[in-house]
Amino acid sequence: MSISLGLVGLGAFGSAFADLFMNHPLVNRVALCDREPERIAEFANRPSWQKKFHQKDAYSSFDEICKSDLDALVIITQPWLHAPQAIQAMEAGKHVYSAVPIISLPDGDEILDWCDKLVETSSRTGMHYMLGETTYYHAPAMYCRRRAQEGAFGDFVYSEGEYLHDADSPVSNLNEVTERRFSSKAGLEWQEMLKSYRKRNVRSGPMHYPTHSTSGPISVMNAHAVKVCAWGNTAHIDAPYPAHNLLAFTNEVALFQMSNGTTMRIVEARKIASLNRETFHIYGTEGSFENDRWMNRYGETELTEDEMRDPLPDEVMEAFQKLDTKEGVYGGHGGSHAYLVNEFVDAIAHDRSPAINAWEAVRYMAPGVMAHKSALRDGEILEVPDWGDAPS
Numbered sequence: 001m002s003i004s005l006g007l008v009g010l011g012a013f014g015s016a017f018a019d020l021f022m023n024h025p026l027v028n029r030v031a032l033c034d035r036e037p038e039r040i041a042e043f044a045n046r047p048s049w050q051k052k053f054h055q056k057d058a059y060s061s062f063d064e065i066c067k068s069d070l071d072a073l074v075i076i077t078q079p080w081l082h083a084p085q086a087i088q089a090m091e092a093g094k095h096v097y098s099a100v101p102i103i104s105l106p107d108g109d110e111i112l113d114w115c116d117k118l119v120e121t122s123s124r125t126g127m128h129y130m131l132g133e134t135t136y137y138h139a140p141a142m143y144c145r146r147r148a149q150e151g152a153f154g155d156f157v158y159s160e161g162e163y164l165h166d167a168d169s170p171v172s173n174l175n176e177v178t179e180r181r182f183s184s185k186a187g188l189e190w191q192e193m194l195k196s197y198r199k200r201n202v203r204s205g206p207m208h209y210p211t212h213s214t215s216g217p218i219s220v221m222n223a224h225a226v227k228v229c230a231w232g233n234t235a236h237i238d239a240p241y242p243a244h245n246l247l248a249f250t251n252e253v254a255l256f257q258m259s260n261g262t263t264m265r266i267v268e269a270r271k272i273a274s275l276n277r278e279t280f281h282i283y284g285t286e287g288s289f290e291n292d293r294w295m296n297r298y299g300e301t302e303l304t305e306d307e308m309r310d311p312l313p314d315e316v317m318e319a320f321q322k323l324d325t326k327e328g329v330y331g332g333h334g335g336s337h338a339y340l341v342n343e344f345v346d347a348i349a350h351d352r353s354p355a356i357n358a359w360e361a362v363r364y365m366a367p368g369v370m371a372h373k374s375a376l377r378d379g380e381i382l383e384v385p386d387w388g389d390a391p392s
Contacts, residue, residue, distance in 0.1 A: 035060060082103050159258075
């Protein structure tokens with residue numbers, strides 16, 4: 001079975017996925033939606049798109065594309081819109097792929113409310129939701145999940161995840177990203193909405209976007225966070241990043257008690273001298289993994305990315321190899337793009353729950369929200385909410 005889908009949001013990030021979705025062998029029709037018409041034209045006028053795109057499938061409104069007869073929507077819009085748009089799409093009978101994070105808001109209680117709404121809507125409507133968490137499909141994560149399924153770790157003992165991304169990094173400057181977001185039509189509207197948070201003196205932090213750190217250990221151990229204590233510190237970041245995000249802390253460190261009895265340490269840092277490191281380590285009684293090395297009592301083995309990656313289906317690999325992209329066949333963000341696209345399309349085509357479904361996604365998000373609450377309370381131990389496992 002093949003599917004039809006609409007790509008919503010064709011900015012820099014959305015554009016990086018467009019050709020992959022269009023060329024997937026199980027996609028038979030692609031629609032385009034963006035509030036900026038020139039972004040649609042960039043793809044609509046390409047000869048390579050004519051076989052799956054028709055001019056009637058161009059939309060300037062999210063409300064309008066929700067009324068279409070498409071099977072699914074790929075939502076790569078501004079982060080504060082993700083959850084509301086995903087819910088609107090599912091209510092309209094559309095399966096949803098959403099870029100990370102689930103939602104970006106200064107108020108942690110509101111984030112948790114949206115997590116609850118997301119799970120409830122997916123359950124009630126029967127529509128599939130998938131979070132496009134890139135770290136989930138980094139080569140080390142794929143390798144560690146395979147080893148965990150084999151039982152090679154033995155009993156898990158300890159894990160840690162880190163996302164160290166300085167806001168002023170010359171490699172990926174978060175100030176510049178923020179300014180680009182705020183210059184869009186949606187961004188101008190968001191600036192008005194932020195005024196209410198400032199009036200309430202709501203203070204956010206980097207733990208409100210923890211999924212690059214949490215998804216690795218949580219998905220490998222197949223465990224969820226139960227309790228957390230956390231602390232934060234504040235260092236100067238040149239505007240506009242802290243002003244836009246109302247940060248109480250620029251760096252936060254959390255310790256979690258996990259449902260499998262282990263301890264997990266998570267670090268989210270936005271003012272730190274680091275080369276934008278995004279990594280995780282996992283230690284067990286029989287085997288451990290750190291820095292692309294598998295270790296046990298007999299020694300260690302250094303692994304290449306090709307050795308760690310899962311194989312893509314032959315027909316998908318063949319289709320993606322025909323694309324002329326600077327990031328190669330696997331795409332950006334550690335080679336995760338191709339896997340994210342294939343997982344969502346294949347899941348919807350075969351009516352199965354995607355790997356990073358709503359229940360899994362909130363298990364990556366809620367720990368960070370509660371960690372930030374703990375940091376605001378000087379390390380108070382707090383319980384982490386959980387919505388259970390996805391229905392089988």
